[in-house]
Amino acid sequence: MPVDPEAPTAPLPEGRTLRTRLGSFARSTFADTTPLRTVSYRRLWLAGIVTTIGAQLSVVAVPTQIYAMTQSSSYVGLTGVFGLLPLVVFGLWGGAIADAVDRRVMLLITGSGIAITSLALWVVAASGVGSVWVVLVLFAVQSSMLAMNQPARASVIPRLLPAGQLPAANALNMTVVQLGAIVGPLLAGVAIPLVGLGTLYLVDAIFLLATLWATFRLPAVPPSSTGERPKAGIRQIVEGFRYAALHKVLLVSFLVDVIAMGFGMPRVVFPEIAHTVFGDPVDGGFALGLLFAAIPIGMVAGGVLSGWLARVSRQGVAVTAAICVWGIGVALFGLTSSLWLAVLFLAMAGAGDLVSSVYRNSMLQSVATDEMRGRMQGVFTVVVAGGPRLADLWHGPAASAVGPGTASLIGGIAVVVVTLVVVMRFREFWSYRVPVDSRP
Template structure:
């Protein structure tokens, strides 16, 4: 009974998956250093959450364009090569951010442009990586693998911000970018060890599968599967209305007493959501026993909205961290089920494009939140902004489920009898 409560580690018995998963621990920690560094650096340069909010625009456009196109490319070429090229691109942009930050020759617009290039590289890398997993593991291990992936990503996301909060006063903010670039070497090594991964079942020449038509085919595919469509809408609602990260630098200083430039409270705020996700991931053994996955997604997203709303209302750092951790637990449950839905129905030929749409939704939703959280925080305050977003998540999600009741009724396919 106790064993069934904890995460299922069966996928780790596959060597290729185990290497990618293990390398991901190091890489995610490094990536989270940059996640903290970019908004903190921009806030230090400008003293304005509105400027920090511009990371939403500079991150969202590349994520949408290159995420969708990258999914089509991932359906047309060897996915191992795609991962190597884009992973190297992410490392180069991190090194560039380090050079600019350490030398002091750039300004806020240089940082934002480099951030946009890095977002483009990540947008092409992430759908490819997700499309690779079903090629490495049998279908019945995908929910467990998704839970493991989310757990390791969020474990790194816990350690990364906490480490950033400690390191900024000691080694300086520019060093965070350098550490991110070094950490990426682990994933590049694990990717190099993968076998060739050409696409199965492709009918058209590779050149035809990289164009606009291929991207549009992906949208048509989503439109034919209402459960997948609503799963994407659910994440846009949760992240687009509710992700409060843009207000963290301002709240850490004005509400929780951090010094200018960031400190321990800033690290805790960035780490709180991942802390909740890690806790939920460690205790994720029960997820495979839930058949009403549509209901589970709706409930999990409402938990996310509730946690964010409470965070915006409190002046206690401890309560703020607990509320964000509760939100993070809801986000992990939602993410595991939504990704499993996608991987269950998509063929290998379509999987890259589906993961491209999924990646745009997952990464783009928080950018939408960045766009309105920044100006709203400047106008009415960061706490009230977060609370309004959390309440909106619950209300809009209820309206979408009312409009698409088939999502509420969705059940996971039963495993074949032995």
């Protein structure tokens, strides 16, 4: 019997209506887990839960070890020099290599290198042999491996997932990274007095085995065919810079992150503030763990509540607003002498950084072609990891000159002012909307 299309439909049962509404609310509010249905991506994501915790143990261990050896934030600030130069050189070169080789093989080699340097740092810390300069050199070698690993890892994701799932995948990735950045520092703050600082490096090396296993299970990810043999030299790196310069959305997405992190990341002063303001021992404690965990706490909260991100089409506007939230949070952190308010303001900054990171990475993955993604991710890696190193360079001396709180206040205000100036200069970024074919 034919159905009258204009006939009224029967109302849904009350219980089913409530379930439907709750389901719709959850989908629009909480993180979109659709990318996890892809097995290869799911393996990488699950392994990342373990390895990011280990990585954050080393993130806490390096500055804490240097501060314990020297009791000087200026020496801790040297991690900016020893971290930034390898990140710039090997991040850019690593991006070119990622466009020319099987990205799976590159991930295996560089991941192994990161694990080996963590083992070397453990040996130095456990034996007590070596100076602060040995720690800094090993840190530089590990930064080189990390700089080459990240472009390959990020450029693999668009080969595993459709374009419409990239914002959700980036939010999931950032949530896992920042969850590790919460658990790792808190574990470090508890573990250092119990098992010693050197053990953190050993745990990091062991945890890296999870990601190496997940990478080994990936399918081959060879370079896209362009009709000629791919190369990874200076010319290809220069081509990457030219490509970024011609695409103003990409260019400004890099610039605003350099501004946000270069002016605003206050992590180099955490050991001093934890010791002199919040009463931690000189070699670290609970307050230090909370300060390192605070920004990731905000990022995880933002990631868990990221269901709305895919519905925003004006991504340039969203990035600008998010970076301003970051700057305001850092500035307020510099003004407070309360540990819990410090954690709250840093968490607020972290939530803004999560939103900014998700959209900037999605812009890159949507705008850049596959043949250029490795090099663009190389630039992205240099920017994301290098920006905080720039902050390390000036925060250390500034903390010694005017105090760590004032240094953070100045940096946070600079983030907001300079970001708005740059975005108003390049209106293409402010006007950028996500391509229609990339929407879920």
